[in-house]
Amino acid sequence: METIKYIERASGETKTENVPSEGMLKWLYSSASGKATLHLLFKRKIVSALGGWYMNTGWSAKRIPGFIQEHSIDLNEYEISNIEEYKTFNEFFYRKLKAGARSIGEDIVSPADGKILVFPTLKDVSSFFVKGSEFTLNSFLRNEELAKKYANGSMTIVRLAPPDYHRYHFPASGTASESMKIKGHYYSVSPLALRGSLEIFCENKREYCTLTTADYGDILIMDVGATMVGSIIQTYSPGQVKKGDEKGYFAFGGSTLVLLFEEGKIHFNPDLIDNTQKKLETTVKMGETIASPINPV
Incomplete structure (x- = not known):
């Protein structure tokens, strides 16, 4: 599979996306063995339910600092900017923006x-x-x-x-x-x-x-x-x-x-x-x- 390109609207530059778990996704969606595994297991609710359960545990919070660093996430635009206040990865994942962090355009x-x-x-x-x-x-x-x-x-x-x-x-x-x-x-x-x-x-x-x-x-x-x-x-x-x-x-x-x-x-x-x-x-x-x-x- 080819790399994924996109346009950054603010600058007009063409960039390459960093796709999390890229290797596994390529295997699941482009190989015969991967597609078989996908249909037997990964599409099913239990896999996502288990993943969701883990992301709601305190253990998952250890992933937050590395995730922020890898993806250059600016916490200053969010209500909670102190990493230590997020008790689970999911709390961080659906974090709230500060009031006024996004301007609302016309139409x-x-x-x-x-x-x-x-x-x-x-x-x-x-x-x-x-x-x-x-x-x-x-x-x-x-x-x-x-x-x-x-x-x-x-x-x-x-x-x-x-x-x-x-x-x-x-x-x-x-x-x-x-x-x-x-x-x-x-x-x-x-x-x-x-x-x-x-x-x-x-x-x-x-x-x-x-x-x-x-x-x-x-x-x-x-x-x-x-x-x-x-x-x-x-x-x-x-x-x-x-x-x-x-x-x-x-x-x-x-x-x-x-x-x-x-x-x-x-x-x-x-x-x-x-x-x-x-x-x-x-x-x-x-x-x-x-x-x-x-x-x-």
């Missing part, structure tokens, strides 16, 4: 820190992923009515790697529905696993809600779990929410947020479209503008 903003891909139409997905035709809204949403609603719409994928801030927020103000759960497995959402297909999104554990807005129509927000994600925790209450309000957080592991927009409602920012067309993700921070309305009310 539609990124719901999380991570790396983003944008698709102005669902047809664009197959041009990015080798096996994009395997990704269908019917299998992803498991709801025919919703699949029809977003069939000709737009989609963005925000991928959270383990070093990223793992709380996620609302991309716009509006009325949020209750969260609906879809049962599934626990495949990795690393780019090494996703490089071939988005089908993994249709098989992993996930939850979604609909955010009804004045300017952008109904935005569907899907939270996708992955290997070693013991929990998807929703911290919001259904009803009126403001852009930038916290929606929830993921426990340990890489995770993904998928946003679906109705047809004719939004424009993605040109730099994000250009980079995606070059088959490159772009780094984003929670609160950065990623799209604007076509016909604002």
